[in-house]
Ligand code: FES
């Protein structure tokens with residue numbers, strides 16, 4: 065295991081919980097990016113994510129804090145905090161403290177997940193989090209799929225970028241997943257903060273296959289470093305979301321979600337059982353990746369083969385825009401020393 069040398073404070077959208085973990089009136093305790101945080105849902109249903117400590121005398125709002133209508137009330141002296149983190153009531157004074165504010169994070173709920181925008185510089189979101197259905201602009205919706213299946217693992221010494229690099233890593237399939245597939249990349253688009261990688265799949269031994277004969281493939285959309293969505297077509301229709309969120313300078317939480325497509329007219333309980341089993345198989349394969357990622361040491365500069373050079377260089381160059389120093393943190397210094 066090795067502490068990731070890339071900065072663990074990248075900018076972007078990151079998953080901090082699932083929506084169903086934060087019901088109306090719930091105050092959910094979390095730690096991300098080295099900060100203690102709470103997520104709470106108001107009576108009207110709005111989720112707020114804010115730093116955990118009351119600006120008054122520092123009570124942790126996740127231990128006894130109470131949702132009162134649209135505000136969060138501190139358990140210690142009853143001060144109330146708004147969804148913007150402003151103090152709106154001191155119960156024993158005639159006016160609130162207008163100066164102090166608890167840091168809040170831009171939040172969106174999408175695909176049953178709660179995402180926050182993290183940016184050390186406090187900039188407004190400059191790209192949108194991808195949606196596992198809408199972002200593919202194919203008219204699909206959650207109703208076309210069986211319920212979301214999930215993986216959640218904590219405490220891995222890995223960095224979100226490792227997972228994205230998997231998307232251009234054609235050589236690992238055979239060794240990590242024991243699937244003898246040869247992905248052929250048809251799109252590498254790293255022009256913007258949201259990037260696109262598409263590939264088609266041929267099976268080993270089918271060297272004579274022409275691109276027109278290929279009948280399956282994967283499209284991936286990376287919304288910054290934190291969230292990637294995929295659509296697989298051809299074999300079993302499935303969608304996935306991977307969401308990796310740094311917890312501190314060493315570890316990340318790993319979330320992975322799978323949706324298996326319903327087949328119109330064949331929506332029997334037996335078909336659902338098969339879909340669930342297939343979803344579990346995709347999750348098992350993702351675990352095989354985690355086993356590698358959680359023990360790897362980020363290699364920079366890496367010893368790339370000729371055919372790997374373009375994809376890895378493109379994704380690593382693209383990733384730099386999300387780091388506070390624009391270079392990747394101490395990884396850049398290490399590369400320089402070796403250089
Ligand atoms: S510490 Fe929160 S109200 Fe006093």
Ligand SMILES: [Fe+2]
Nearest residue numbers: 230236240353
């Ligand atoms: Fe993989």
